[in-house]
Amino acid sequence: MMLARNAESLYWIGRYVERADDMARILDVAIHQLLEDATVDVDRAARLVINVLGLDPGDADGDMDVWSLTERVAYDKSSIGSIVDLIGAARENARGAREVTSSEMWECLNTTYNGLGDAERRARRLGPHEFLSYVKNRAAMFAGLADATLSHDDGYRYLLLGRSVERVDMTIRMLLSRAGDRVSSPAWVSVLVSAGAHDTYLRTYRGILDAEHVVEFMLLDRLFPRSVFHALRVAEGTLSDLETRTSRVGAQAEALLLLGRARSSLEFLEPGRLLDDLQTRLLDLQDTCRAVNEAVTAQYFHVSPYVSWADATVSDGEDHVIEESEL
Structure with missing residues (x-):
């Protein structure tokens, strides 16, 4: 019988990696359209992308452009639900569930997280596609390793x-x-x-x-x-x-x-x-x-509360998994 905390970690690893991959796909296509079509209302289109992804637009009071959209969806470490945040959450769940994941899966997530900074720096020089391609390729690698090594x-x-x-x-x-x-x-x-x-x-x-x-x-x-x-x-x-x-x-x-x-x-x-x-x-x-x-x-x-027969008190079981705050 698998521990509830390990089961939850694996479930959320699956969700976080898939979400990061799909967000990178959606953002990559959206940015390409915004850069190619000069007739598009960039601010409206950028806010639509954020809304579709279910993200909080944050303090974007002025008009949004391709770069502020990418910052919010991809790079911003302080924003809940950004691609960087999702990969970090997947890595932390994998760290807490090492006994039920393969070494290759952990190394893939850890290396992916550690490489985000370099990918972002390349993207700021060459364009967002560099960062988004990195995320998509690493997510595909993780999915393949999970299927092959677990x-x-x-x-x-x-x-x-x-x-x-x-x-x-x-x-x-x-x-x-x-x-x-x-x-x-x-x-x-x-x-x-x-x-x-x-x-x-x-x-x-x-x-x-x-x-x-x-x-x-x-x-x-x-x-x-x-x-x-x-x-x-x-x-x-x-x-x-x-x-x-x-x-x-x-x-x-x-x-x-x-x-x-x-x-x-x-x-x-x-x-x-x-x-x-x-x-x-x-x-x-x-x-x-x-x-x-x-x-x-x-x-x-959600495991059942543990009953201490010595003093007849009930202590809630503690779950050490990073959970999703809001779907």
Whole structure:
């Protein structure tokens, strides 16, 4: 039986690394568009990116530009939820759970964190892409090392669960960034590029590019690993493997029930109705992610209070894991 604190650490390592990777992807595409298109309202577009990522804009009273956007999302060590902050949080969780992670995983996170300063200095000379590429490449390396060097037991399942839940949330954020655009808007391609899905999408749909096909691919595709449906199915299967209780009537724990309902709502969606109330559907899925996180935390990470029989007092179990402050 894995200790609750180790299970929680692995879950949040999966979430933090995935979030840093996806934020780097989203920011890289956004910056490229801002620098290429002189007609874009830079301040409005920058604030949209921050809003989509769920970040606090901080003290940005004046107009934002590419550099202040990058500072807030990527470099700022004092800002909760920045890329640097997320990688630091993943590293600290890995430090506290060394007995359940491989040496290669720890070394990857530690080296990544220690290399952020050099990557930032290169980016300030050559452009933000240098830093964002570094983060994306190191996140891919960590994912590969986790898959290759960690036994695929409960510890790996907690890591995979965290990665999958975060992937659902971040893919939804990518779609939300374009949910109000016209069906014919070329900006929909930015969702595909952010998710690393552009080439796969073009091969799947024979080069046809429109909003309905983009949404269909990113929400429903069974084979693409960053689609919402695929990530939901992986999270559901992982939770099912972690579930130790059996029930003759098929009763499920709350987190598993929530994931199953979300997956079914997409699986049996009527064709041609994807763009109807798209924003509402995406926000509902995002709320499900929050509810799943709370249910997983309550079921697997909150240990029962320890009862001291000597003096009949109760002392709360202490958890030494860095936790997410707000989803």
